[in-house]
Amino acid sequence: MAAKGIAKFIIVITTVSAAVMELIDTSIVNVALTDMSGSLGVSIEDISWVITSYAIANVIIIPLTGFLAEYFGRKNYYIVSMIIFTLASYMCAESTGLVEIIVWRFFQGVGGGALLSTSQAILFDAFEEKDRPFASGLFGMGLVLGPTLGPTLGGYIIEHFSWPLIFMINIPIGIIATLLSYTFIEKKPGEGKQKSAISIDYIGIALLMAGIGCLQFVLERGESEDWFASNAIRICSVIAFIGLAGFIYYELSIEKPAVNLRVLNNRNLAFTTIFTFVIGFGLFTSVFVYPVLAQRVLGFSAYETGLSLLAPTLIAVVMMPIIGKTMSKGVSAIPFVVVGFSLFAAYAWTSAQVSPDVGKADFFIPLAMRAFGISMVQLPLINQAVAGLQPKDYASGIALNNMIRQLGGAFGIAMANNYVAQNYAQHRSDIVSNLTPTNPLFQERINSMAQGLAAKTGDVATATTKAYAAMSAAVDRQAYYLAYLDTFRLIAIFFIAVIPLVVFLKAKKKTPQEEAAAKMALSEAH
Known part of the structure; x- marks a missing residue:
């Protein structure tokens, strides 16, 4: 009631x-x-x-x-x-x-x-x-x-x-x-x-804990543990594979599983989980990559970075109830999903074009696009996940959808860590290849920096060494800057790539009685 x-x-x-x-x-x-x-x-x-x-x-x-x-x-x-x-x-x-x-x-x-x-x-x-x-x-x-x-x-x-x-x-x-x-x-x-x-599905719960828990560990800790060079990562990868494979087989073979995987036979839910995975990927990765870029490269404090994120995000807070009201009038979820994914891709691609001397205010428009994009996909995907399911299957469908969003975020952060590390190394190598003793511009820059440091500190003996250290730090900053921009481009590609899959998000038309029953079941399923 x-x-x-x-x-x-x-x-x-x-x-x-x-x-x-x-x-x-x-x-x-x-x-x-x-x-x-x-x-x-x-x-x-x-x-x-x-x-x-x-x-x-x-x-x-x-x-x-x-x-x-x-x-x-x-x-x-x-x-x-x-x-x-x-x-x-x-x-x-x-x-x-x-x-x-x-x-x-x-x-x-x-x-x-x-x-x-x-x-x-x-x-x-x-x-x-x-x-x-x-x-x-x-x-x-x-x-x-x-x-x-x-x-x-x-x-x-x-x-x-x-x-x-x-x-x-x-x-x-x-x-x-x-x-x-x-x-x-x-x-x-x-x-x-x-x-x-x-009945309590003890075996299914144990396999889920082993498989999902170890998978999450691999995604969270892979980069810091040097991936498969680590015994812990190798062992957990094996456990994750065996646990998830066993979980899927066992849950599909018993009458009352802890998690009903059979609902993924529904085309709408199966394809919605792909969109949900990408949303988790984009949402968590953007919240990870932008703050690190802002603090490591652009010099923002943690608090300044948070404030620059918070202001445009308030747009989504305002938009959510409006979209909810609009959908309550029967508007299809699919146009919202297309526009939302397009806006998020535009945000990521625009962020990949920023200059190293960009200010906090310059991020407002890209982050506002991100906020509009998120607000246009979160609620429609929640509703689309259960479109076409039987009321008794809503709980399983929503639970799987929520889990997939979390895994998308974990995968995104793991991917971003690895992608940034690889691209940083490549960009640094490319930059350093031009900084040779035979490059007159490089030598001129080092000499200028050394003279400036000597005049400022009076320490002539170590001025050149400090100039090289400062140049190395500048190279690091530029390499990280380029690597983070590459990551934003990759996020944009992920979002653009899945948009064509909206053609599979079609639900059968429900009668008013079925719609009322579905809404009631949805409230119980969440």
Whole structure:
């Protein structure tokens, strides 16, 4: 039953805030790694495990949320997940060692993974059937705002406070959201009381954890571990292959699997997962590549970088409810997908043309195109994923779609890391090949820099050595700059390449009765 008045308002605020909180924590840590490594006395490579452990927990739990909500009851599962997330946030802030914070970060990911899908289901139930596309728009605001707000908030905290605060800010939000959820969210009839009738697919869950968990590890840690030169990467790759192959075979062979893969026989869902993968790829990769470009090459601070991302992203926050209202009137999702992917490709290609002396304001238009593009594809793809499915299959379809988006992001970041490293080496080699002792322009530049340094410091003996070091740093900066531009071009190519696949996104026309049943099932599936 739809909520009314103040109860609806509180449910909207609670569920969207919980989802935003979970998504913020996927990126807020990124800008704090240096401070955390110094505080805990470990390397950057070691402390980056706080990102990896959270991502692994997320990608394991997301496809299981439908089953867990059914088994324990959605309200119970939601509240317990929020408590786990909040408690783990506190323990992360209080951690004094690397292993300790990695373990608690994993538990934070377990709790957070449930908040995303379950929040959406509860939000849908607060609205009448005809208004649920608008509810999707409200929820879509969080999907876009969360990953972008993370670096901004993290940058501000690191500049003005200390890193434990990035975890402590979750605690008051989590406590308030838990109390509001307990008070205002109603249980459905019979919710959580049919455990005896629900069989637990232990083997499927174990294979999923092994396969997806190891795949996420390989994607997250491959670059830093030098890929297949590392025993850990080789072993996890084998486990991932065996686990995923076994998971697919086993889930297709039993009557009641934990994750129903048979829904991928539906053409709409199968092709929508491709679009969703690319959206995850583009969304997470752009949030990764742009901040590193801005800070490593352009000299922005973490906080300045976050602010430059946040302002245009607010466009998507405004657009989401508008698109939700438009789709509630029966407008097809396919034109939105085409325009959205085209805008995202235009954003990436435009970003690949920026000059090294570009200012923060110069990124506003490309990032605004990104915001418009994201807002035009997130909600339509959510609806398109379930177009043509039977109501009983909605939970499995949405769970798979959410998992694919996360994997797209992990693949994108892994690809970006590897692509930047390779292209940086190539560009640096090309630049250095022209900086030879026989090049008069190079020698003139070195002599000029050495004279300037000698005049400034009075240290004539080391002036030439320092000039060469400064030139090497400039070469590094230029090589990284070119490598990041190459990565933006690759993102654009990915988005352009999948646009023709929209011809496969066709759903049969539903009767009004089928449409009403589908909308109700969608609210339960999220």
